[in-house]
Amino acid sequence: MLELYQFELSHYCEKVRFILDYKGLPYRKVEVTPGIGQLDVFRMSGQRQVPVLKDGSEVIADSTAIAEYLERQYPDRPIIPTEPRLRGLCLLIEQWADESIGLNARKCMLGEMGKNSDFRQSFLPPDIPDLVKTALGVVPNELFGVLEMGAGLTPDALKQAQDAMKRDLVSLCFILDQQPYLVTDQPTLADFAVAALTMYIKFPGGGYLDLPDALKNKGVQGMADIGTFEPFFNWRDNLYMNFRKASVADMPSGSGPTSINIE
Structure with missing residues (x-):
């Protein structure tokens, strides 16, 4: 079975999960512990x-390289047009999504975390003690602003x-106004x-991601909650x-992500 080494909350990993699901390929998630697990x-x-895909002896890193590999090895339900x-249009949009949407979305999310204590608390794993969550919630937003500037944001x-x-988002609304x-x-790799x-x-609602309920259908204020971008x-x-x-x-017990053990 294919193995996807991932972070559940990584949007680049979500891109690969979308492709795997669309092609109907069974796979096992291997949740990587940030830091030591990345060794x-x-x-x-x-x-x-991450993401890294393991297919037998083949190991492929990078979401675009994984998409191209899956298209070659598992051509059913193609995601890249042949015409x-x-x-060219499909690959161009995918590159734009990677280099513009992906990077700017991350910055916007960090900005939202800096000004919204409820939002940043929602990112904590469910097994974190309530005391820690409360402590994070009362940290002044200004302190997170200082940390963001220290990271170049x-x-x-x-x-x-x-x-x-x-x-x-406006451009996407225009493009999708008259076509599915x-x-x-x-759907293609671009979508x-x-x-x-x-x-x-x-963040999407439903059970597609292992998300805290507080994050489902929530996101960056001024984009996630206004009608302008609702069509998208x-x-x-x-x-x-x-x-x-x-x-x-939403799967039976025992089928969840597997943590990596470091020898």
């Missing part, structure tokens, strides 16, 4: 980032990311990339309903 990923793939113009950088993200999918009349990489702007998120919700399977949280 095992490094020994296996030569780099520390040259449509193929200045107020100007955050505003630029928010403005770019809003422009991207971004490139062809069937799955865009749907997954907007996860941090508004309605489109994305339909993509989830039609092509994404229920997450491990």
Whole structure:
């Protein structure tokens, strides 16, 4: 069986999960512990980032490389058009999603965490003691702002990311106004990339991800909660309903993510 080494809350991992579900490929999630767990990923793939897909003796890192591998090895239900113009458009949109939507969505999410204590508390694992959650909640938002600036996310950088993200969402609404999918009349890699990489702007509802209930259908204020972008998120919700399977949280006991053991 295919094994996906992942972070459950990674939007790039969600892109791969979308593709695996669409192609109907059974796979096992292997939840990587940030930090020490990534050492095992490094020994296996030569780099520390997820997603990493293991298919027998084949190990593939990077969501785009994984998508291309799956298209070659498992061609049923293709996700990349063969007609040259449509193929180029699909790959161009996927790259735009990776390099614009994915990066700006992460910055917007961090900005929301910095100003919204309830939002950042929701990211904590459910087994974290309530005392710790409460302590995190009462930390002044200004302190998180200082931490963000220390990581290079200045107020100007955050505003630029928010403005770019809003422009991207408006563009997507225009594109999808008169057509069911971004490139062809069937979903492609472009659709799955865009749907997954907007996860941090508004998390999906339902049981597709192992998310705290407080995060479902919630996201960045001014984008996730206004009508301007509702057509896009309605489109994305339909993509989830039609092509994404229920997450491990809704599966029988014992089928959940497996943590990596370090020898």
